[in-house]
């Protein structure tokens with residue numbers, strides 16, 4: 001059985017006047033707010049899914065804990081790990097998917113935030129071999145959305161395959177028979193990739209059911225990506 005980490009009280013420091021401060025409070029707060037937002041948006045159900053944020057200065061990562069319901073979660077419940085996934089702090093052990101989050105952060109210095117969910121439509125569209133394609137202009141920022149073959153959750157193997165599928169500038173991948181993994185330069189960007197990937201999957205699903213599936217033309221996607229990169233998209 002894994003040993004629980006009980007360093008939280010010793011990591012807290014007392015300010016003059018006896019007010020306690022929590023170590024890594026800023027990144028813990030952003031991760032907690034993001035996971036609650038994902039639950040509210042229906043992107044995460046039960047204890048599935050996990051979210052991580054890197055603190056540049058300390059080279060540590062705040063990540064949601066394993067198997068704990070997100071509603072009612074406290075800041076001290078958010079785990080702190082190093083970039084190799086070693087558990088440093090927090091009341092509960094980190095998510096079992098910590099290798100996936102930290103592997104992407106090690107491979108991609110531009111990535112500060114990572115979000116993994118089992119969004120229903122992303123999970124449905126993860127089956128099959130076609131990449132998810134942009135159907136509307138805002139979705140263009142997040143393509144290509146490549147597929148990752150099924151490998152055991154929580155393994156270094158799935159972590160390596162997600163890193164490979166994301167490549168040097170990918171924002172989102174679908175993991176077969178599992179869900180999606182998204183990333184960004186900050187939490188807002190990683191959450192945006194998650195929301196738009198689920199939207200892309202939902203719109204593609206219904207259009208395919210109706211027999212009207214017609215993604216944006218390649219030139220349109222390229223032009224839109226250029227506008228977004230130049231920060232000129234409306």
Ligand SMILES: [Zn+2]
Pocket residue numbers: 048049097116117118153178179
């Ligand atoms: Zn998962």
